[in-house]
Amino acid sequence: MEFKKDDENYIYEVVSKNIKKYRKLKGWTQEKLAEEIDYSLSFISGIESAYHQTFSLGAIWRISRVLDVDFTKLCEDENDPITTKFILYKCHKCGEEVKIPTQIIKHYKNIYEIANNKNLPQFDCTNCDGKLMPVNPMDF
Helix, strand or coil, X not given: CCCCCCCCCHHHHXXXXXXXXXXXXXXXXXXXXXXXXXXXXXXXXXXHCCCCCCCCHHHHHHHHHHHCCCHHHHCCCXXXXXXXXXXXXXECCCCCEEEEEHXXXXXXXXXXXXXXXXXXCCEECCCCCCEEEECXXXXX
């Protein structure tokens, strides 16, 4: 079932798709996710189903924590061309955080792959001699 952006059910659809995506990226079943957040399997199944089910911000926050995904990532519509996507990078030495647009990351990633390097790119920190590394590589 698809909802239009002006329908309040739209955000539930976006969040449910993202929960399913990040759960699968982690290699977890619905049962594993339910176990990790101490909710029922039917609750997780309901969230991920094509049928609308409401859920609380607290439930989404718990899910984001166990999936190790920023809460806001669960609310982003990856098909929305208006949304500019960023990957959060953090310096391993000084802790400096920088949001780098995914378009830049894609460009560097393509260059890395030509050199047979499958990792996401790292950048020099402007505050120290450390390296900026992706906080959550699954965001890409």
